[in-house]
Amino acid sequence: MGAELSRHTEGQGVGASVRRKEDRRYLNGEGEYVADIQVPGMAEVAFLRSPVAHGKIKSIEVPEAYRDQVFFAADINFTKPIVAVSAAKGFKASDYPALTSDKARFVGDLLAICIAPTRAEAEDIASACVIDFEELPAVWDIEVARKPDAPRVHDHWADNVYIETRIQTGDLDAVRKAAAVTVRKSLRMGRHAGVSMEGRGVLAHYDRRLDELVVHSSTQFPHVVRTIMAECLGISESKLRVIAPDVGGGFGPKNNFHPEELAIAALSMKLNRPLRWVEDRREHLVASPHAREHRYELCAYADAKGRILGLEAEVVVDAGAYSVWPWTASMEAGMSAGIMTGPYDIPVYHARAITVATNKSPLGPYRGVGRSGACFAIETLVDAVARAVNREPADVRIENMVRPEAMPYQSATHKLYDSGDYPECAKRAREAVDFAGVRARQARGEPDGRLIGLGMASYTEQSAHGTAEWVARGLPVVFGYEPALARFTPDGKLILFVGIQNHGQGLETTLAQVANQELGIPVADVIVRHGDSSVSPYGMGTFASRSMTMAGGAVSVACAALAEKIKRIGAHLLQAQVDAVTLANGRVHVGDQSVSFVEVAQAAFLHPERLPVGEDPALEVNAVYQPGRSTGAFSYATHACVVAVDAGTGHVEILDYVVCHDCGTMVNPMIVEAQVVGGVAQGLGTALYEEIPYDENGQPLASTFLDYTIPGPTEVPDVRVLHMETPSPHTRFGIKGMGEGGAIAPPAVVINAINDALRPLKVEIGETPATAERILHEIVAAQEARRP
C-alpha cells in the first residue's frame, strides 16, 4: 500500500504533513463565527433562565415597559418539543421543550426569550422579570434520584430512571469459583462541561427572496439540525437553511439539537425579525449539555497471575433533566458498559448500565463519550488486580490483552475489533516512558520530597462506526455514510462539497490531500466547502471520530471517478491511449507531453466539441461512502505518564507523558499528532481540574472561569506521541478515526500514576477530578487515621 500511496503525492497526498489551508483566515483574524455575523434589523437575545433547580412555575411578571420584548412558550406554541427516543426496551423519553412552561427542571432551564437592540439591554429585561415558583425538592444526586420516594423530574414517570440495560456474556458463577483473587473497586467520575472557547450561538433570519428561514448555528452537524429543526418547527426542510460558519471548537456539546436553537428559530419566524443569541461563559458552564458524571461498582475475578477471568460492572450515569437529541440520555452509560473490557481478552462479562434523571443540566456527548469512564474503570481495576497478585501492573496489563493473532476479535460486548497489536503498543509506551528508570528513581526518592508515580492505561476505541452500530443503538438517525460532491470549475480548480463540519480538525486540508492522492491535483487548487445545508450534499457532520474515514472515503470515491474521466479527456486531447496516461501535478501526462487540468476542465465545461465521442460534458461527481463493514474501525493506544505528587499541597505535576497509538493510515501525521495532544489536554482537565458540583438545592457550584479551571499552558506537559500504523481492513486507505482518542485515557493513566505515587502513604484516589484539595484531603485523612 505504501508504494501505491506515494503514486501521485508529490508530498501532498495521504501521509504528508501538509500545512493547513484554513490557517490563513484564522491567523488574520478573518475567521467568521456566529457572534461575528450581523444581519440588518437584528435583535439580541438574552434568555430568562430558571434560577431554581426544580419548581412549578406559578407566574412570571414582566415590567410594563418590556411587555412586547419578552416571549414565552405560548408565543411559540406551534413548535413541538424535542423528544429523543431510543428503541431500547423500557427507555423513558423526555419532552424537552424550546421554552418550559409547567416546571423548571434544572438551573438554567429556559423560561422566556428577552429581545432588545443590545445584549446588555436584553439582560436588563431578563433581570427585571420576577418569577414566582412553587419550589420542589431538588433531585440533585444519583443517590437522591434512586430513592423510591424521590420527587420525580418528569412527573408521569414511575421512577427517575431513563433506562437500565444489561450485558450478560459467559458463566459468571464458574469464574467466581475458579478465581484466585477477587478485586472490587468503587469509582466516581465528576460532572464537567465541554468548554469550547467559543460558546454556542444562534442567528436566525428570513430570506425573502428564497422564502426560507436561515439559521446560523455554532453546531457540528448542520444538515441533521435542519432535519430535526424543520420537524419541530412544522416546516419543510426545503424551506430551512442551516449554516455552521466557523465554529470555535465543538467537542460534543455542539453535537446536539438544542432548545436554544429551536427557540431562536421559532421566535424569529414568528416575529419575522432577525434574532441572535450568543451563549456567554456562565450559560455555557451552567446550561450547555454537560459531560461524564459516572459511578462504577466493579469486581474482577482473576487467577493467581492476574489473568482476568471475568468482570462484573455496574455503571450509573447522572444524565440530568432531559434526554438530548439525537443521542438520548442512555448514551454515556451504554457506551461505557459496551466497551468496558477494552483491549483485554476477558471472556466473561456481566454489566448493568443505569441512567438516572436529576435536576441538573442535561448530559450530552463529550470527546471520548462513555469510553473515558470505561477506560478509567477497567484500567484502575487492572492496576488493583496487579497489586492483589503482587505483580507489575504493566505486565499484568500486557498479558491480559487481545493478541494480534486473534484479530479480528469478537469482544464479550459483541464488538468486532478489526486489527492491531495491542501488546506491542503497550510495550512501546512502557519503554518510551523509561519504566525501569522511573522505578529506580522512585526507589532513590526526590530531593524535594515529592512522590513519583508511574501510570499506564490502554484502550481500544470504536471509530467511524456505520449503519450496523447506530441501528443497534436504536437512535432516530442512523449515521451510516458520508457524501462528497467533487466539482471542477472551468478554470481547473476543484471544489469539494462535503457534509462534515470542520471546527479545528484540519479537514479543509486533509480532504484536499485525499483529492491530491486520487487526482494529483495540488492541494492549493482544492477548496473544501462544508457547514451549509444549502451548499453541500446531505451529510451527518463531525463527531464520533468519523469525518476523515467517512468523508475522506467519499472524496476518494468521487475523485477516483473524476480521475478516470480526466484521463479519458486528457488522453483524447493528447491523442494517447487512456491506459498510457498518468495524473500528476495538476496535469495529464503521457511520455514528455502533458495537458493541464485547466485545459481538461475547459474542454469539459466550455468546449464539448473537444471531448471524446460519447463523453458527457461537465466535470463533477457525487459519491457516497460507507465503510466496507459498518461495525467500526478500532483505533487503540496506550498512554503512560510519570507524575510528581506534592504531599504538602496535593499538587500534581506531570513530568512525562507518552502516547503510543494506532489510528491506521494517517492522512496528515502533523494533524494527527496535534489531535492526540489536544485530546490529552482535555483528558487532563477531566482527570485533575474540571468539575461542576451541585449542592443539595441543585445549584451548580461552578459557573465562571474563576471557579472552573481548564488546563493552561503550564498544566499540560509536552506530550510525546509514538505512531503505529495498522490499516483498517474495512476503510478506504485503512484510515481509522482518531479525533477523540487522546481524551480517553488521561483520567485512567493519571489516577494510576497518582496512586502509584501515593502507595507509601497508603492513600488511594478513586475519583476525578483529582484536584489538589481532594488529594490533600485523602492524605490528611490517612494521616489522622494512623495517629494513635
Add this chain to the structure above:
Amino acid sequence: MKPAPFTYHRATSVEDAIAQLSDPDAMARPLAGGQSLVPMLNLRLAPVGRLVDLGRIDALKHAEDQGASIRYGALLTHAAFEDHRVPDGSNGLMPYIGGQIAYRAVRTRGTIGGAIALADPAADWLTTVVALEGEIAIAGAKGRRTVAAADFVIGPYMTALDEGEIIEAIIVPRRPAGERWGHYKATRKTGEYADSMAIALNDASSRKVRLVIGATEGAPLVMVKTAASCAQGASREQVAAVLHEELAASGRDFSPVKLHLHRTTALRALQQAGLS
C-alpha cells in the same frame, strides 16, 4: 454577560473623586484598574450606580522614594513593579510579587491600590504589604489618615475604608539590605488566586523574622510566635509544632486540609528565606 447600566464620572483629582464617592444616594464605586471590578460588573454581581474613574488622577500614579520608606501611588500597576519602573526597598520581593499576579495582560492594568482596596483574602499584594509592615494612606472627605496594613483588612472583602474614602498610596518601609525573603504560593493553576500563600522575612543580622500567611479567609495572619521560634533558632520540627499551634489558635476555624496547606506554604516560605 453584560453589566447593568451605571453612570460614569472621570475624576480629575483626589478631591473630585472623594466628592463624587461621598454622595450617599449615588451607589458610587471607585474604578482603579478594573481587573476585578469589571468582571464583577459583567456578572452583575456588584451593584453600582455611578462609577468614579480614578484612572486620570496623575497624583496616584507616582512612586516617591522617601528614604526610610517608599510611597507608592495607589494606581501603580502590577507591571510597574514587575518591570522595575518604581523604586524597590524590599530586596526584590515587590517586583517578584508584581510579576506573578494573574497574567501580563491583567498586570498592565491592575493596580496595587485597587487590589488592596478589594481585600480579596487570596490576593497577593495584601499579604505582601502586611509582611513588609507597610501602611495604607487613605484620603476621604474628613481628611487624610494612615492605617497599618495589618489593621487595614477587617475580614474577607472588608476594610477600614469608610464611605467615600479611597486609598491614595501604599507606604512600604525600606527593608534591611541583608534581609532575605521567602515566598510560597499554592494555586490550582499558574496565575490563579492562592489557596494559601506565605511570605517569610529573615534579617539574620538583627535575628528578626517575620512570617505572614495569606488566603486565610480573612486578614492575612501575622505568625508572631512561629517567627519568634525561628529567630531563636528552633529546629524545623519545633517550628512546625509552634506553627501548627499558632494556626489552630488563630480562631479561623481551618479545616484539617487547609491547616495542612497553610503549614506547608509557611514552612516552605521560611525555608526559602534561609530558615530551619
Add this chain to the structure above:
Amino acid sequence: MKTTISLSINGKPRTVAVEPRMSLADLLREDLRLTATHLGCEQGVCGACTVLIDGEPARACIALAVTLDGAEVRTLEGLADDPLMSTLKAAFQDKHGLQCGFCTPGMLISSWDLLKRKGALSEAEIRVAMSGNLCRCTGYQGIVRSIKAAADQRPAEAQGAAR
C-alpha cells in the same frame, strides 16, 4: 446615556459615543466591526480578547470603552503589516499552533508582546508567560513551539535584550 470619546484604533482616529457599561471588546466587535477580537469568557480569564492598549496587552472584555478616551488601541487587524506579527503567523502555521482559531488572535497578541519584551526564551518560560491565554484544542504544544520558533527567528540583538 452615552458618552463621547475619541481614541485611536489601529492608527486611525475615531470618535464614538458609548454607554458607560460598554466594553472595549463590544465597541470593537459590534460598533466598529473589528471581529478578530474574540470573547471567550468576559471575565478577563481566557485571553481571547487580548488587544494592545497604549502598546501594552490588555483584556478588551474588562476594559470599559468609556475609560479609554485618548487611548491608542491596536487589534490583530491593526498588526497586519507588522514584521514580527508576520513572523509569528508564519510560525503558527508551520508548527500547527492553531486548530479552531478562536483563541488564536489573543495568542498572537500576547506572544507578540512577549517577543517584544523579552530576549531569549525557553519553552518553559513561554508556557508561564502564555498562561493567561487558554486554548481548548491544541494542548498548547503547537502554540509553544510556534512562539519558540518565532522567538528564535528574531535578529540576534532582539533575542539578547528586552524592549
